[in-house]
Structure formats: C-alpha cells, structure tokens
Amino acid sequence: MDTESYILPVREVIRETADACSVVFDIADDVRDRFDYKPGxxxxxxxxxxxTGLAARCYSLSSSPVLxxxxxxxxxxxxxxxxxxxxCDNLAAGSTLRVMPPSGIFTPADLDADLLLxxxxxxxxxxxxxxxTALARGTGKIVVFYANRDQDSVIFAEEWRKLSAEYPERLIVVHWLESVQGLPSQEQLQAFAANFSTYTSFCCGPAPFMKAVSVSLRALxxxxxxxxxxxxxxxxxxxxxxxEELRKAEEEIAEVDDRDESDTPALAGPVTIEAELDGENYTFDDYSGKETILEFLESKxxxxxxxxxxxxxxxxxCVLLEGEVEMAHNDVLDDLDLADGIRLTCQSTPLTEKLKITYNG
Ligand SMILES: Cc1cc2nc3c(=O)[nH]c(=O)nc-3n(C[C@H](O)[C@H](O)[C@H](O)COP(=O)(O)OP(=O)(O)OC[C@H]3O[C@@H](n4cnc5c(N)ncnc54)[C@H](O)[C@@H]3O)c2cc1C
Incomplete structure (x- = not known):
C-alpha cells in the first residue's frame, strides 16, 4: 500500500465566499516534482x-499547473x-497539512479541444x-455553465469576470442562479448543451445536477x-x-490470498490484461486474477x-473495453456509468481470461 504523503506548509488561506476558502500551499524544492499535476x-x-486520528478527504486543485x-x-x-x-475554521498562514500527491483522471486529454464545462x-x-489552463495553453473555445444558489455563493466571481474580458473570442461564462431562475432542469441543460454538441464536456457538482447534465449529454x-x-x-x-489501517489492509490482502475456489470465479488460467494509460500500452499475460487490477498493475x-x-x-x-470484472465495492459509479463500461480498478477482479482497459475514457 502506497502511503506516500508530505507535510505541506500553508502559505495563505483566502476567504472566497462566506462558506468557501482557498488553501494555498508552499512546496519545498525537493518535493516539487511530486506535486506536478494536471488541471482537474x-x-x-x-x-x-x-x-479517529485523522479524516482523509479529497480536494480538487483550483490553481493551474501552467500559470x-x-x-x-x-x-x-x-x-x-x-x-x-x-x-475553513482552523487553517491559516503558517499551519501545516498532511497531503498525498495529486491524483485523478478528470482532466482534458487535449487542451486545444472545445470544452463545455x-x-x-x-x-x-x-x-x-x-x-x-486551456485558456493559457490551448486554442479551443470554452463554455462554462456555472450553477449556484445565489450571487453571494459564486466562487471566483471576479476571476470569471476577468477571464471573460481577457478572452472574449474564446470564453463564455453563463452564471445560473437558483435564486433567480430556480434549479436548472434537465430540459434547460439539454437545450443549452445542444448548442455545443461537438465539444468535450466536463461536469462537477451536486449529484442531481450531475445526473441532469449526464442525461442531457446522452440524449444529445x-x-x-x-x-x-x-x-x-x-x-x-x-x-x-x-x-491501524495498515493492519487492516494487510488482513484484507491476506483474506484475498486465502480465498479458495468457492470464493473466486473459476478462471482456467492466468489472465491477459491490456491497459492503456497516458498514451502507453501495457500488456501482461501472467495476472493470476486474485488481486485487484490496481494491485496487479502496481506490482508491474x-x-x-x-x-x-x-x-x-x-x-x-477505467473503461473496460473487453472482458468482464467483478467489483467488490462501489459507492461512486451509477448504472449509467456501469453501462458505459466504467469500473473501479481498486475493486475489480477478473471474471474472464482476457481484459482490455483504458484510462483515457
Ligand atoms: C475527487 C474529489 C474531489 C473533491 N474536491 C472538492 C473540492 O474541490 N472542494 C470541496 O469543497 N469538496 C471537494 N470534494 C468533497 C470533499 O472531499 C468532502 O467530501 C466534503 O468536503 C465533505 O466533507 P466533510 O468532512 O466536511 O463532510 P462529511 O463527510 O459529510 O462529514 C461527516 C463525516 O465526518 C465524520 N466525522 C464527524 N466528526 C468527525 C471527527 N471528529 N473526526 C473524524 N470524522 C468525523 C462523520 O462520521 C461523517 O462520516 C471532493 C471529493 C472528491 C472525491
């Protein structure tokens, strides 16, 4: 289990709105390359x-890696x-926070693409x-649909205004305020997205909003x-x-290793797995199928x-392109995601002797 983490000093905490703050970190030169990241x-x-000793939470980077x-x-x-x-209550300049290096696949493969955000x-x-990042380094058009409860909840309002003024030919920002227009309905989102049907979309927000956007984009x-x-x-x-966690993880690994044939789907031989990640293609034909896809790929x-x-x-x-897997646990993918072939590699073990996956979905 990778436990790589670093104590980062907090340079500044910026109050963005009444209930949101940005935490700005200082990175020492000797760990700088561990904090290289992609937008998203x-x-x-x-x-x-x-x-509990600590509560682990994920927070997206709002800064741009190219600026x-x-x-x-x-x-x-x-x-x-x-x-x-x-x-929001405790961090201030001079505090420190334990942090794992950047992660995640919610990032554009092509910064020149037209983006519907x-x-x-x-x-x-x-x-x-x-x-x-796309405005600074890419060439495409960018349309942002940003929904909030009311005007005071808009995070980065001033920055959106400045970016719109700086890139009038490339950026359109549409602020949708629930206090003015009500919640955006699926029909309204679909009618909006229909104008940008060749764009690449990225969506992040409350679950009902994401569901409505997802249904709209599929319909289009x-x-x-x-x-x-x-x-x-x-x-x-x-x-x-x-x-405590290490002990639990070790027990879990031991349990996986101890699984007998009654627990394990019958695979006649080793599994061949092809994985596409960041433009590289990896093929292995000695995957026992006992550990998860993530554990196997890490071991390689x-x-x-x-x-x-x-x-x-x-x-x-990842997106499963060929074969079938079983997921032990899934709190995050819905039926539509599963129908699209999306699977969590940390929870997936093979049910077939050939798997082909891509992380570029
Ligand atoms: C990939 C990703 C990116 C994200 N990016 C962002 C982002 O950019 N900005 C953002 O605001 N959010 C982001 N989130 C959401 C964020 O990770 C949290 O889910 C969110 O901030 C809510 O966490 P919370 O602890 O405040 O609330 P909750 O998780 O709802 O807090 C309640 C939980 O805390 C536990 N708890 C209560 N008291 C204690 C205690 N004393 N000690 C330990 N545990 C306790 C409870 O048991 C309960 O499980 C992101 C999530 C993901 C997965």
Whole structure:
C-alpha cells in the first residue's frame, strides 16, 4: 500500500465566499516534482481528528499547473461536515497539512479541444483549473455553465469576470442562479448543451445536477469519450495508512490470498490484461486474477491512478473495453456509468481470461 504523503506548509488561506476558502500551499524544492499535476486533479488531505486520528478527504486543485500559481485547493463548507468546516475554521498562514500527491483522471486529454464545462457550487474547483489552463495553453473555445444558489455563493466571481474580458473570442461564462431562475432542469441543460454538441464536456457538482447534465449529454449523443464527470464524495477510510489501517489492509490482502475456489470465479488460467494509460500500452499475460487490477498493475510498476482504494472515489476508474470484472465495492459509479463500461480498478477482479482497459475514457 502506497502511503506516500508530505507535510505541506500553508502559505495563505483566502476567504472566497462566506462558506468557501482557498488553501494555498508552499512546496519545498525537493518535493516539487511530486506535486506536478494536471488541471482537474485533486489532493487527498489528512484533517486531524480527536476521534479517529485523522479524516482523509479529497480536494480538487483550483490553481493551474501552467500559470505561475502556487498549489491551491478550494474547500466549501458542507452543512454538518467535519473536514470542510475544520479546514475553513482552523487553517491559516503558517499551519501545516498532511497531503498525498495529486491524483485523478478528470482532466482534458487535449487542451486545444472545445470544452463545455458544467459546474455546480464547489464543483467549480476543478473546472476553473481546467478553464485557466486551456485558456493559457490551448486554442479551443470554452463554455462554462456555472450553477449556484445565489450571487453571494459564486466562487471566483471576479476571476470569471476577468477571464471573460481577457478572452472574449474564446470564453463564455453563463452564471445560473437558483435564486433567480430556480434549479436548472434537465430540459434547460439539454437545450443549452445542444448548442455545443461537438465539444468535450466536463461536469462537477451536486449529484442531481450531475445526473441532469449526464442525461442531457446522452440524449444529445455526446460519445462517452467526450463526457467526463467528477463526483465529490467523502472517503470512508484512510489511505494515509496509519498503523491501524495498515493492519487492516494487510488482513484484507491476506483474506484475498486465502480465498479458495468457492470464493473466486473459476478462471482456467492466468489472465491477459491490456491497459492503456497516458498514451502507453501495457500488456501482461501472467495476472493470476486474485488481486485487484490496481494491485496487479502496481506490482508491474505501472503508474496506475488511485486514491481511496475503497471504492469511494473514482480516481482509479477505467473503461473496460473487453472482458468482464467483478467489483467488490462501489459507492461512486451509477448504472449509467456501469453501462458505459466504467469500473473501479481498486475493486475489480477478473471474471474472464482476457481484459482490455483504458484510462483515457
Ligand atoms: C475527487 C474529489 C474531489 C473533491 N474536491 C472538492 C473540492 O474541490 N472542494 C470541496 O469543497 N469538496 C471537494 N470534494 C468533497 C470533499 O472531499 C468532502 O467530501 C466534503 O468536503 C465533505 O466533507 P466533510 O468532512 O466536511 O463532510 P462529511 O463527510 O459529510 O462529514 C461527516 C463525516 O465526518 C465524520 N466525522 C464527524 N466528526 C468527525 C471527527 N471528529 N473526526 C473524524 N470524522 C468525523 C462523520 O462520521 C461523517 O462520516 C471532493 C471529493 C472528491 C472525491
């Protein structure tokens, strides 16, 4: 189990709205390359807790990796939430926070593509990183549909205004305020997206908003490779690997190794797996099928993405192109995702002797 994490000093905490703040980190030169990231990726942070030692949570980077911006996450308070309120109430310049390196696949493969970006509330965090980066380095057009409760809840309002003024030919930002227009319906979202049916879409926000966008894009025949979404959920466990967690993880691995044939789907021989990741193709024909796809790829030195390892987040998601797998646990993919072939590699073991997956979905 990879427990790589770093204590990062907080340079500054910026109050973005009444209930959202950005946390700006300082990165020492000797760990800088561990914090290289792509727009849309997230950090996993360890928030101290009297009850559990720590609460692990993911927060997307709002900064852009191609601009001269320090590493920044943006956190919105969740009503009765633990970690988001702790961060907004306790962090200040000079604090420190334990953080795992960036992760995630919610990132454009082509910065020159035309992008249709949907954000709801705090879902704007990865969206602004993608927009900032594509505007600075890409050539395509960018349309942002940003839904909020009311004007005071709009995060980065001033920055959206400035970017729109700076890139009038390339950027359109549409603010949708529930206080003015009500919640955006699926019909309204679909009518909006219909104007941009050749664009590549990225969507992040509350579950009902994401569902409505997803249904709309499917109805408009956006192909799977042009539909991306990031779900904000809290991790149930602790990927930082303290003593208790390591013990549990070891027990779980032992259980997997001890599984007898009655638990394990009958596979006549080793599994052949082909995996496409970041433009590289990997093929292995000695996968026993006992460990998860993620564990197997890691054992082969493949830099496969992951975060929670518990089926709570979608950092490890791949698209299954050939074969079938069984997922032990899934808190994050819905029926539509599954129908699209999306699977969590941290939870998947093979049911067939040939698997072909891609992380480029
Ligand atoms: C990939 C990804 C990216 C994300 N990016 C962002 C982002 O950019 N911005 C953003 O705002 N959110 C983001 N999120 C959501 C974020 O990770 C959290 O889910 C969100 O902030 C809510 O967490 P919370 O602890 O405040 O609330 P909850 O998770 O609802 O808090 C309640 C939970 O905390 C536990 N708890 C209560 N008290 C304690 C205690 N004392 N010690 C330990 N546990 C306790 C409870 O048992 C309960 O499980 C992202 C999520 C994912 C998966």
């Amino acid at each position: 990726q997230f950090l996993t942070v360890a928030v101290p807790s009297d009850q 001269d911006q320090p590493l920044t996450i943006t956190v919105k308070r969740t009503v009765d939430g633990y970690a988001s309120n702790w961060i 949907f954000a709801g509330g705090s879902g704007v965090t990865p969206i602004i990183s993608i927009a900032r 025949d956006f192909p799977r490779e042009r539909r991306h979404q990031e779900k904000f959920v809290s991790l149930g466990g602790n990927p930082f690997g303290d003593v 030195g493949v830099p496969a993405p992951f975060s929670c390892r518990e089926g709570n987040c979608s950092a490890c998601a």
